[in-house]
Amino acid sequence: MPSLDLLATFLEIYRAGSLSAAAHRLGVTQPAVTGQLARLEEEIGEQLFVRSRKGVTPTPRAAALASRVSLHLDGLRDALGSSEAEPTLRGTVRIGGAAEIMTLRVLPALAPLTGRGLYLRAAFGLAQDLLNDLAADRLDLVVSAIRPTHQELFAVPLVDEEFLLVGPPSMARTVDADRLRTAPADALAALPLVAYGEELPILRRYWRSEFGHRPANPVALVVPDLRAVLAAVEAGAGISALPRYLAEPALAAGQIILLHRPEAPPLNTIYLAVRRGGRPTRPSPSCASGSLTRQPDGKGSERRWRRIYVTA
Template identity: 25%
Template sequence: MEALNLIESFIQTAETGSFSAAARRLGLTPAAVSKNIARLEAHLGVRLFHRSTRKLTMTPAGEQLWADASVPFTSLQDAFERAAQHDGKPSGVLKVSMAVAFGREYLVPLLGEFLQRYPDIVPDWHFDNRAVDLIAGGFDAAIGGGIELTQGVIARELARPCVIVAASPAYMAGRPMPAHPSGLAELDGIARRSSTTGRVRAWTLRNQIGEEALAECRIRMIFDDPEAMAHAAMQGLGIAFLPTPHAAPWLESGKLVRLLPGWHAELSPLTLYYPNRKLLPAKTRVFIDFIVGAFRERRLAARFDAR
């Protein structure tokens, strides 16, 4: 098993490009990973990485070993995992990334049913509004939008959410409902700052016949979280441009009303990401099937599509 541990440290370092990232995936210290690589190099009699204070790159020998060993090693990991399953049932720690509010509102309520079906799986769910590196982070799956598709990652579309304009009935009381995006200019707005660029988001709305219009309002406040925007809108503080997963519960309860029902802004599809492996671990496979089935049974795709 020692040789497998050395190979695993090498493969994780090759995939992530650093000892630190490999260490996080393996639950080791960077020093321990570096030591494993050095022992493997000594055993093989070749250098696998060029090391510098700024960069870690593979040597030609390292590139060759990675090409020859990565696929067989993954197959061996799958074999070990299947052999370790309890009575053939899916088991193990399931590491999944998801956005904070979306995960809390839509995925945590599914957890009880999932655990009832698969009691030997231990969910390790990471709630983060930033896109993660599925491979470097060692995730079994991720649910979100706009994650870069790198080599070794598969994307399965779950729904096509969009951005709509909403406000509380109290805020709109006594105000005329706008018939066109230009009418938003007379209303107070709860704007959103992009966590990626730091800029205030500008939305171009589109209607069903393809007309487009820039949506502008009097910016009253700026948030970087859509859930907080929804709560501010429910307090009657202004209109908000909300992704449909964040707006849907409040629109259905009547705490928010939709403005410009024929208009929306495009968003990246809500997607389930997972590693491209010939033999997925059973825990990952059943999770994928469960989430896809839950979206279908609860008609979440239709609920999020406000076009």
């Protein structure tokens, strides 16, 4: 899954029409923008822009990508508040999500807001438990791996997680390459699994999506943290399916091996979920009072978080 930084840079290039203009908008150097674009194109495996003296022209793939991500990136910017004027923030935002994506993606992105006075309280847990807390007004935002079914909640797609089937090099060498190409599930059937949960939630989805049935492999280890799953795979405990953003550094370092190359890797949509209506208010320990206001987008009764701002 490409990082939000790469997608945000891509969108600025697409809208500005040139690398230099995008760099100016982002407040970074042109080589930095060029480097981020190159990384994104490498991850996607396709050229996104045709360069010329007049700037850049988006390819059809770029147009499709911009159409898919622009609404979500703009919505996330609105939800987190524009930093252009750098206003002082006051109040508390209670946000929940899975420990892995919160630790590696969400909290680093939100960290600058704490320097402007916002107080963040993060909660880790399973998606359904966190959505229940959101519905009960114990959280304000949830980054959820499942779409909420509560009538009082509303969610917008945030980003798609792409899953990769990986294993340690020592195990990969035991798999017959020809059989792996023609009958991958059979070729991998003897290899032990490192799972995120007893019901093999991610592995089950991968096997059903790509092979048409549940995995029949023996299970070597179950641990409810994808970072621990990765560490166990690196140590040789077994094979597993992991999000690209988590697996990619270890793949690049040769600590794990990609075992299967589907035409389109399985995806899981991550949602940003909030309560419909209402005006949650939680005072920050550092201020007397605060509030978070949700604004309707004007499209019928549907509401989404257009902006989060905090007032005294």
